[in-house]
Amino acid sequence: MVGGSALLLNTMNAWGMGIASQAVAPPQLSGSGKGKKIVILGAGLAGMTAAYELAKLGYDCQVLEARHFAGGRCQSARKGFALQELGGETQHCKFDQGQYINHGPWRIPLDHQSTLYYTRQFDVPLEVMVNENDHAFVYMEDAGPLSKQRLRGEQLKADMRGHVSELLAKSVKGGLLDQQVTQDDQMLLLDYLKHEGALEGPELQYKGRSGRGYAVNPGAGLVAGTPSDPLGFRDLLAAKVGKVYSAVQDFPMHGTMFQPVGGMDQIAKAFEKRVRRHIRYGAEVQSIRQNAEQVLVTYKDAGGKVSTIGADYCLCTIPLSVLRMIDTDFTDKFKTAIRGVAYAPVGKIGLQMNRRFWEEDERIYGGHVLTDLKAINTISLPSTGWQSRKGVVLGYYHYALDAIEVSALSPAERAQFALDAGEKIFPGAYRSSFENAFSVAWHRVQYNLGGWAEWTDDGRKDAYPTLQEGEGRVMLAGEHLSYLTGWQAGAIESAWQQIEKIHRRAMA
Amino acid sequence: MVGGSALLLNTMNAWGMGIASQAVAPPQLSGSGKGKKIVILGAGLAGMTAAYELAKLGYDCQVLEARHFAGGRCQSARKGFALQELGGETQHCKFDQGQYINHGPWRIPLDHQSTLYYTRQFDVPLEVMVNENDHAFVYMEDAGPLSKQRLRGEQLKADMRGHVSELLAKSVKGGLLDQQVTQDDQMLLLDYLKHEGALEGPELQYKGRSGRGYAVNPGAGLVAGTPSDPLGFRDLLAAKVGKVYSAVQDFPMHGTMFQPVGGMDQIAKAFEKRVRRHIRYGAEVQSIRQNAEQVLVTYKDAGGKVSTIGADYCLCTIPLSVLRMIDTDFTDKFKTAIRGVAYAPVGKIGLQMNRRFWEEDERIYGGHVLTDLKAINTISLPSTGWQSRKGVVLGYYHYALDAIEVSALSPAERAQFALDAGEKIFPGAYRSSFENAFSVAWHRVQYNLGGWAEWTDDGRKDAYPTLQEGEGRVMLAGEHLSYLTGWQAGAIESAWQQIEKIHRRAMA
Numbered sequence A, B: 001m002v003g004g005s006a007l008l009l010n011t012m013n014a015w016g017m018g019i020a021s022q023a024v025a026p027p028q029l030s031g032s033g034k035g036k037k038i039v040i041l042g043a044g045l046a047g048m049t050a051a052y053e054l055a056k057l058g059y060d061c062q063v064l065e066a067r068h069f070a071g072g073r074c075q076s077a078r079k080g081f082a083l084q085e086l087g088g089e090t091q092h093c094k095f096d097q098g099q100y101i102n103h104g105p106w107r108i109p110l111d112h113q114s115t116l117y118y119t120r121q122f123d124v125p126l127e128v129m130v131n132e133n134d135h136a137f138v139y140m141e142d143a144g145p146l147s148k149q150r151l152r153g154e155q156l157k158a159d160m161r162g163h164v165s166e167l168l169a170k171s172v173k174g175g176l177l178d179q180q181v182t183q184d185d186q187m188l189l190l191d192y193l194k195h196e197g198a199l200e201g202p203e204l205q206y207k208g209r210s211g212r213g214y215a216v217n218p219g220a221g222l223v224a225g226t227p228s229d230p231l232g233f234r235d236l237l238a239a240k241v242g243k244v245y246s247a248v249q250d251f252p253m254h255g256t257m258f259q260p261v262g263g264m265d266q267i268a269k270a271f272e273k274r275v276r277r278h279i280r281y282g283a284e285v286q287s288i289r290q291n292a293e294q295v296l297v298t299y300k301d302a303g304g305k306v307s308t309i310g311a312d313y314c315l316c317t318i319p320l321s322v323l324r325m326i327d328t329d330f331t332d333k334f335k336t337a338i339r340g341v342a343y344a345p346v347g348k349i350g351l352q353m354n355r356r357f358w359e360e361d362e363r364i365y366g367g368h369v370l371t372d373l374k375a376i377n378t379i380s381l382p383s384t385g386w387q388s389r390k391g392v393v394l395g396y397y398h399y400a401l402d403a404i405e406v407s408a409l410s411p412a413e414r415a416q417f418a419l420d421a422g423e424k425i426f427p428g429a430y431r432s433s434f435e436n437a438f439s440v441a442w443h444r445v446q447y448n449l450g451g452w453a454e455w456t457d458d459g460r461k462d463a464y465p466t467l468q469e470g471e472g473r474v475m476l477a478g479e480h481l482s483y484l485t486g487w488q489a490g491a492i493e494s495a496w497q498q499i500e501k502i503h504r505r506a507m508a
Helices: A004-018 A045-056 A113-121 A153-173 A183-197 A233-239 A265-278 A332-338 A400-407 A411-425 A457-461 A463-469 A488-507 B004-018 B045-056 B113-121 B153-173 B183-197 B233-239 B265-278 B332-338 B400-407 B411-425 B457-461 B463-469 B488-507
Strands: A037-041 A060-064 A082-084 A090-092 A126-128 A137-139 A214-216 A257-260 A284-290 A295-300 A306-311 A313-316 A346-353 A367-371 A378-381 A391-399 A434-441 A474-476 B037-041 B060-064 B082-084 B090-092 B126-128 B137-139 B214-216 B258-260 B284-290 B295-300 B306-311 B313-316 B346-353 B367-371 B378-381 B391-399 B434-441 B474-476
Touching: A037 A045, A037 A295, A037 A306, A045 A060, A045 A265, A045 A488, A060 A265, A060 A306, A113 A257, A113 A265, A113 A488, A126 B126, A137 A153, A137 A411, A153 A183, A153 A233, A153 B153, A153 B183, A183 B153, A183 B233, A233 B183, A284 A313, A295 A313, A313 A488, A332 A463, A346 A400, A346 A411, A367 A411, A378 A411, A391 A400, A391 A411, A400 A434, A411 A434, A457 A463, A474 A488, B037 B045, B037 B295, B037 B306, B045 B060, B045 B265, B045 B488, B060 B265, B060 B306, B113 B258, B113 B265, B113 B488, B137 B153, B137 B411, B153 B183, B153 B233, B284 B313, B295 B313, B313 B488, B332 B463, B346 B400, B346 B411, B367 B411, B378 B411, B391 B400, B391 B411, B400 B411, B400 B434, B411 B434, B457 B463, B474 B488
Parallel strands: A037 A060, A037 A313, A137 A367, A313 A474, B037 B060, B037 B313, B137 B367, B313 B474
Antiparallel strands: A082 A090, A126 A257, A284 A295, A295 A306, A346 A391, A346 A434, A367 A378, A378 A391, B082 B090, B126 B258, B284 B295, B295 B306, B346 B391, B346 B434, B367 B378, B378 B391
């Protein structure tokens, strides 16, 4: 693993991994599924999408869900929510009424029209999730001359772009680019650079700008405001913090970003309300078999009783990390494909704070505090309950080795780990405001064993299309069968695609 | 007036005129105002702030308000709201229940802690006002090769910064800046430029990036997504559209921006609820006189009856555009100072649409469509009611000559004017979705006669400090006595400053 700002950039890439989605509505299917039985494994968003759409067509849908609630990874931890990681103690969420953390998916990009299709259909109210906040801190320990400073994103953007604009503008004016750029274009370019970089005077100098913040803000009476001084170009270069941002947010991280009012699980609940009658809860799949006539799924219920369901088709949305351990009669090729993808170790922690010090003291309203503090990556601030008393902060969001290391800690130790880091960025406030925590390490969560599928290029070429095809009467669906891995849209759109195939076969 | 993109930039500057505020809480005043009487002229935010704070100190406050409701310019037009501009017909707002337009102030910047102080004190719920949306269109008619295209902000940002980064990176690699930048810094700079501009390969070329949008979005199954091609550098330069944005949003336009849930007038109502007992409505000030003992304010009530109030002090928050026409015994110097500031002609129109086509068809969720279409400047999309059926669009927001010209039209003609423009940007949807409109031309609104005070540099030096001092027992307050003109924070902070002076004198 790399350290410093490169680490942060890896994080940014991981955030952006899912990119955007294409499908905007479920397939328009005609005909009737009457008399056809489908067993759907898993009541996450993929499974519930399939059950909802296929039941409308008349299919007899039976969803087997190992947990006692639906939603899969679409969860929100709030008072009463409990989680026992494999080999760990049970955490009971102790947040105050109304407080929660979206410890699974937490963002709905505007490009994910499939997810937005259902929030609209199901009247799930949305609010803006502040995914970009230039007023939030960037705090780096390994940033040379700018180490351990609470910089603001707007300072980095204004100053880096200001200095770079000045450099280029002076080069143009000095005739250094006369071979590269026509005289007319030079004039247009200078005009652009002056604006982009807020360059002043005939010297085209960058001397700071209001967008980076004032030293003393303007106000009433005779307070016209005192400008602030820019960070130095060489310091910024040496610190490498300019790379925290780029020209635009990469897909699908650009605004407008949404979250459901009251927690991401409002989406799961909206689905569940509509398909609950099809779901058998506490049903843990033991085996999948098929023959010429049907597919047979054996499952164990909460009481330990083993039963078998027969169906015409099976749509299996179980994560491949779990499916690989289930007894099936898939071909070796298919089994190899299932094992052909790794699942991301991912960890998150929610910290309930008794005071919104980030708003009250620092005027940071939502968004992400970016840092290279080990295994923290981001401290993300809630985009709801503005100006209210308490709030739940996302204390870290990490992947890979970081996630594995921190997941070895007990819940209490994880909270201390997060507090140690946060206290460096919000000294005097972070630890003293802390009330209680709820953490998850998705790779240690039974029935998930990872945050999301991480395909390699080779896997995409080989295993991926094999799994995409399904085998016999069994089709697979989930975020893992999409180019939107780690996103709810991947699960939904994958289900849309696979039910279309199932329906086509059923109608044949 | 200039046309083309320069017009747009003027608009951006006008938006940014108010910059940020300094004061975060009312002055801590000790002692008692018991037995002292203050007459406050105007129940806008300045007047109500003063009444609220002074009444807490025990002052006998009497607020005279010409209108039959409080709030001043802090208004929201919704069903039942009526407005008759001077010399115009009465508009009755016909929006559906729940729909509204903030035709006065519509944004609360995070820097305006004074405004946020009261939304917090008064439990006025806030939501994010999407003030920056790179996915919204930029539509220019005078942009050379890019005229009449529906560009997206993210395309302009990605492509301009990509091309400029490529140009500078190649110049550095080609040794053109060897005299200007050390070899070490060149390496760091190249590293930054590659990231900022998404430069690819050893040639450091900008070939587009995901953040500018895909041609075909990635999705489920085998849909990996098809990248989109960037706009050409020379076209972008010739179009001058790169100047629509700059390195950062200038103060105070950066995120996070807020609006009260349910309309800006929720702030006015929250104040009014707390100071209503002090307000005399329908009381139009006729004259202001003072002598050694007291200040005497004569006002006419709705029935035409003229009365006089005597008080120890008067805090006059009447806009200077109106105050200049009131009979006073101010000195000539003071009267000249009152006349020393112009008020901005400003117009806005709300258009109720029966379908949120901007969300459904174009995936634009809030933010501003920027345009050089005459007298439009921006079409701004609602930041509330996401994915619901209807919405009220801000059809134009204009100033100066544009505002004067359009204000000469009847309300129905103004709506047609706005629809003609909007239809060019949203063809087939804008006009057909339109239901009804509500417009305001603030310079034609009685008791305001302008949007806000527009100080010149000379005025700030001369008239401004004179007015700031007040005269005798009369003090002035309002956005016009701040460096936050046009913002609610200016009114509030000005009131804070002046009540402190009044209290000091009263205690002396």
